[in-house]
Amino acid sequence: MTLKIGVLVKQVPDTNSKIQLQGDQIDASGLKFVVNPYDEFGVEEALKTKEIWEKAGQKVETVAVLLGPKAAQKALRDVLAVGLDRGVHILDEEGKASDPKSVSEALKTVCQEEGFHLIFAGKQAVDSDSHATAQMLAEHLKIPHVGVVSKIDFEGKEMAQVERAVDGGSKEIFKLKLPALITANKGLNKMRMASLINIRKAAKKEVKEVPLPSVQADWKVRSWSLPSERAAVKMIEGDMNTQAAELVRLLKEEAKVIGS
Amino acid sequence: MLSQWVTAVLLVLAFGLFSYNFWKLLQIILAGASRDVWNAYHLRLKAVIDQVVLHKKLFRQGVPGLIHFLIFWGFVILSAGTLEWMYMGLTGGGKFDFLGRTGYGLFLLSQDWFNSFVLAAILVAFWRRLVVKPQRMRDNSSKSRADAYFILALIGGLVATSLLCHAIEIQNYGDKALPSFQVFSSLLAGVLPELTTGGWIYQASWWLHLLIVLVFLNYLPFSKHLHVILAFPNVFFSKVKARGELSTPDLEDESIEEFGAERVENLPWTSLLDAFACTECGRCNEFCPTASTGKALKPKTLMIDLRAAATRRKSLYQQNIEGNAALAALQEETLVPNTFSDQFVWDCTTCGACVEACPVMIDHVDAIVEMRRALVLNRGSNPDEATNVFRNFETSSNPWGLSEESRQDWLVQQGVPLFENSEDFDYLYYIGCAGSFDERNRKVVDSVIKLLKKAEVKFGILGKEEKCNGETARRMGNEWLAQQMMQTTVELLNGKAVKKVITSCPHCFNTLKNEYPAFGGQYEVIHHSEVLDSLIQEGRIQPKKSVSDSLTYHDSCYIGRYNDIYDQPRRALQSVSEKKLIEMPRSRDKGFCCGAGGGRMWLEETTGTRINANRADEIIQSGAKRVGVGCPFCMTMITDGLKSKEREDIVVQDLAEVIAEAVD
Numbered sequence: 001m002t003l004k005i006g007v008l009v010k011q012v013p014d015t016n017s018k019i020q021l022q023g024d025q026i027d028a029s030g031l032k033f034v035v036n037p038y039d040e041f042g043v044e045e046a047l048k049t050k051e052i053w054e055k056a057g058q059k060v061e062t063v064a065v066l067l068g069p070k071a072a073q074k075a076l077r078d079v080l081a082v083g084l085d086r087g088v089h090i091l092d093e094e095g096k097a098s099d100p101k102s103v104s105e106a107l108k109t110v111c112q113e114e115g116f117h118l119i120f121a122g123k124q125a126v127d128s129d130s131h132a133t134a135q136m137l138a139e140h141l142k143i144p145h146v147g148v149v150s151k152i153d154f155e156g157k158e159m160a161q162v163e164r165a166v167d168g169g170s171k172e173i174f175k176l177k178l179p180a181l182i183t184a185n186k187g188l189n190k191m192r193m194a195s196l197i198n199i200r201k202a203a204k205k206e207v208k209e210v211p212l213p214s215v216q217a218d219w220k221v222r223s224w225s226l227p228s229e230r231a232a233v234k235m236i237e238g239d240m241n242t243q244a245a246e247l248v249r250l251l252k253e254e255a256k257v258i259g260s
Numbered sequence: 261m262l263s264q265w266v267t268a269v270l271l272v273l274a275f276g277l278f279s280y281n282f283w284k285l286l287q288i289i290l291a292g293a294s295r296d297v298w299n300a301y302h303l304r305l306k307a308v309i310d311q312v313v314l315h316k317k318l319f320r321q322g323v324p325g326l327i328h329f330l331i332f333w334g335f336v337i338l339s340a341g342t343l344e345w346m347y348m349g350l351t352g353g354g355k356f357d358f359l360g361r362t363g364y365g366l367f368l369l370s371q372d373w374f375n376s377f378v379l380a381a382i383l384v385a386f387w388r389r390l391v392v393k394p395q396r397m398r399d400n401s402s403k404s405r406a407d408a409y410f411i412l413a414l415i416g417g418l419v420a421t422s423l424l425c426h427a428i429e430i431q432n433y434g435d436k437a438l439p440s441f442q443v444f445s446s447l448l449a450g451v452l453p454e455l456t457t458g459g460w461i462y463q464a465s466w467w468l469h470l471l472i473v474l475v476f477l478n479y480l481p482f483s484k485h486l487h488v489i490l491a492f493p494n495v496f497f498s499k500v501k502a503r504g505e506l507s508t509p510d511l512e513d514e515s516i517e518e519f520g521a522e523r524v525e526n527l528p529w530t531s532l533l534d535a536f537a538c539t540e541c542g543r544c545n546e547f548c549p550t551a552s553t554g555k556a557l558k559p560k561t562l563m564i565d566l567r568a569a570a571t572r573r574k575s576l577y578q579q580n581i582e583g584n585a586a587l588a589a590l591q592e593e594t595l596v597p598n599t600f601s602d603q604f605v606w607d608c609t610t611c612g613a614c615v616e617a618c619p620v621m622i623d624h625v626d627a628i629v630e631m632r633r634a635l636v637l638n639r640g641s642n643p644d645e646a647t648n649v650f651r652n653f654e655t656s657s658n659p660w661g662l663s664e665e666s667r668q669d670w671l672v673q674q675g676v677p678l679f680e681n682s683e684d685f686d687y688l689y690y691i692g693c694a695g696s697f698d699e700r701n702r703k704v705v706d707s708v709i710k711l712l713k714k715a716e717v718k719f720g721i722l723g724k725e726e727k728c729n730g731e732t733a734r735r736m737g738n739e740w741l742a743q744q745m746m747q748t749t750v751e752l753l754n755g756k757a758v759k760k761v762i763t764s765c766p767h768c769f770n771t772l773k774n775e776y777p778a779f780g781g782q783y784e785v786i787h788h789s790e791v792l793d794s795l796i797q798e799g800r801i802q803p804k805k806s807v808s809d810s811l812t813y814h815d816s817c818y819i820g821r822y823n824d825i826y827d828q829p830r831r832a833l834q835s836v837s838e839k840k841l842i843e844m845p846r847s848r849d850k851g852f853c854c855g856a857g858g859g860r861m862w863l864e865e866t867t868g869t870r871i872n873a874n875r876a877d878e879i880i881q882s883g884a885k886r887v888g889v890g891c892p893f894c895m896t897m898i899t900d901g902l903k904s905k906e907r908e909d910i911v912v913q914d915l916a917e918v919i920a921e922a923v924d
């Protein structure tokens with residue numbers, strides 16, 4: 001029997017590109033979109049796991065799952081080019097699934113249908129930074145989950161030992177029974193290059209488009225605004241005492257960072 | 261009569277066996293990918309004359325060069341003697357005396373002189389191997405060494421028996437044997453006791469001579485002395501286009517399922533011919549920066565292992581693979597990792613020292629890049645650091661991944677004009693990534709610009725429109741990315757009708773000059789060292805003072821070895837230097853790479869000792885207070901190398917900076 005590994009993939013704006021607004025909405029025309037960088041670690045880990053298991057004689061299929069508008073399919077093709085076997089695209093043209101809860105519900109339907117033995121995701125998406133979707137999905141699927149993982153060792157195909165860094169340089173080590181969901185942190189690996197041969201193959205790989213299941217979002221971002229321009233540096237003049245007094249006054253009254 | 265029959269049968273057997281083995285060898289070589297070589301005959305002929313007839317590369321090292329030259333020409337001339345020997349055997353004593361007394365006399369004279377010459381050379385060669393033991397022969401395998409001794413002994417036997425037979429003939433036939441033409445044989449005849457041509461010594465020597473010839477012939481296909489036969493075709497079929505131009509595969513061709521050299525037979529047959537023509541002389545290793553710093557890559561090993569791998573696969577071309585599990589497994593074997601490690605393939609700086617040194621014109625770099633292409637294009641398997649640079653090229657068109665917006669902004673702010681069209685400007689100054697983004701190298705650009713302005717050269721820059729030209733991605737095997745980058749820049753430059761380009765980076769220089777024509781970009785490309793040299797020559801730049809520090813110059817591979825620019829930077833530096841420029845032992849065509857080429861600039865150097873430290877030692881030993889460079893990557897590498905030796909007191913400067921200093 002073929003084991004399936006699912007990889008959650010989100011398309012996000014490149015953090016290097018400058019966000020611009022049109023009214024109170026984001027102007028997407030000047031934005032460059034990429035695969036969420038944390039999801040890349042998940043992609044690579046799925047490929048590695050596939051290699052390990054296949055060496056041990058187990059057939060494995062890797063499936064990328066993405067939710068988003070039609071245009072986001074580029075991200076799916078990108079990860080197929082890196083080597084994942086096929087993709088499922090949950091189409092959400094109008095952004096109906098607007099919060100982690102609704103997205104995770106939509107993902108749940110697909111994941112249940114696929115029957116993944118293991119699911120990888122990035123620890124968070126760098127656009128909304130909610131840090132919640134994958135975790136909620138694990139709850140929906142009622143499978144164990146560990147987040148922010150930086151090392152994974154499999155013991156056969158049923159157990160995994162995972163590591164994550166916690167404050168102060170110490171590590172937490174978990175043993176986890178599969179099926180399970182793991183979210184990846186930096187340091188887990190580095191996604192390989194999409195080779196030309198794989199890019200060509202990716203164009204022919206299967207991408208199944210499915211409609212958005214009926215989900216209920218609890219919230220949606222109404223409007224956006226840019227942070228105000230940082231004020232210019234102010235030089236305080238005078239002798240030591242006047243300078244100190246003026247500084248305290250400014251911090252209190254203008255910057256409002258200390259109370260009175 | 262009997263001896264005539266014996267000779268005939270021996271010849272037929274020996275030549276038959278040789279042809280059979282040689283044919284098998286040809287099959288292995290021709291299993292390689294096709295390559296069009298039926299062109300540029302004048303260049304090919306010139307290469308043959310230079311390297312085979314005149315031994316130009318061998319003469320890079322005087323004494324061994326001369327010895328080989330003598331052995332080679334001795335061999336050619338003595339082959340004529342061998343023909344006479346066979347003729348004599350087949351006709352029962354016939355000689356080439358139909359050439360007339362003078363003609364035959366000269367023929368005998370040539371044999372006599374060369375027999376003696378070669379005998380002397382062989383003795384010296386034995387002495388060198390047994391007593392002197394030069395470095396480059398020390399790492400030879402025992403097989404290779406045994407092979408050398410065996411061959412030297414064969415040749416020695418050949419000339420010794422010939423001398424002996426001629427001497428005995430002189431003793432017996434007197435004036436009929438033309439002793440006056442055979443000084444050395446006559447001398448020998450004088451010191452030998454009286455012998456007869458019918459006696460066993462003569463007979464044994466005569467047959468021994470013939471046997472040695474036939475044994476030699478049949479030993480050739482299995483030894484490194486195959487180069488006796490293959491060196492000539494290898495030189496003839498060697499690369500005739502610019503050394504700095506890599507091949508351009510058609511990546512759009514959907515029928516190709518594997519790029520580069522995944523397996524031995526994906527290499528062009530000329531590379532396989534290279535492997536079989538290698539004489540295992542070790543000259544490549546001697547000059548190779550990775551072999552000199554204890555890394556996996558040794559260009560000689562590349563050739564020897566390639567030969568072994570190709571030979572191993574011969575059953576694939578000669579037998580039916582279907583249903584044969586062992587052959588199917590062999591079919592699956594790839595060059596990396598079955599023959600070479602990843603490290604081996606990624607070690608190369610593409611400095612071309614090996615190519616330059618190789619007397620039989622082997623091209624190691626092309627084979628290595630083909631293997632990198634297979635790794636990157638087919639498998640996406642490359643060092644992680646390479647993945648980073650590829651991404652940076654993709655997103656920002658520079659290896660650092662810095663914002664394209666900031667490219668050359670400091671120059672634009674200074675009002676350096678942007679090249680809009682060729683009517684307003686004579687030159688486009690293509691600055692390159694290092695000059696645009698690296699703090700230290702920006703200063704070099706400042707100096708170049710200052711000097712160009714001073715000389716009233718009409719030039720413009722591209723500002724943030726400039727893009728990386730694709731050189732590094734190409735040498736790192738990412739042909740797909742490289743071709744896109746090359747096309748982009750060609751379109752940009754053609755759109756502005758650019759005709760003449762000045763570059764500061766030798767890597768930009770080589771690619772724009774040698775690789776862009778294949779992409780439709782024909783420009784006159786000039787490195788800043790050439791421009792500055794000619795501006796000084798023409799008096800358009802007039803140095804006011806000169807540098808009193810002792811100066812040396814570090815050659816960059818890509819303007820030096822790849823493009824023969826050795827004199828211009830030296831002349832330019834000399835013109836502002838009080839003292840005579842110091843030459844390091846490894847300079848000009850023997851220059852030692854800084855370690856940055858072939859994308860190595862962006863990869864960790866974790867094995868062996870550091871290449872730049874090796875070079876730094878040489879700079880320190882030269883006693884120079886300043887070292888001039890002509891390449892931004894050399895600048896970085898040499899500076900770091902000297903730093904690692906705690907010799908930051910030695911100043912590293914681009915030659916443009918040294919000149920700019922003298923102009924103020």
Ligand code: SF4
Pocket residue numbers: 544547548549550551557558559607608609610611612613614615624625853
């Ligand atoms: S190109 Fe340079 S580094 Fe590469 S094998 Fe030849 S000599 Fe060595």
Ligand code: SF4
Pocket residue numbers: 537538539540541542543544545559560563614617618619620621622
């Ligand atoms: S490749 Fe050339 S230089 Fe190197 S050992 Fe062979 S013949 Fe000599």
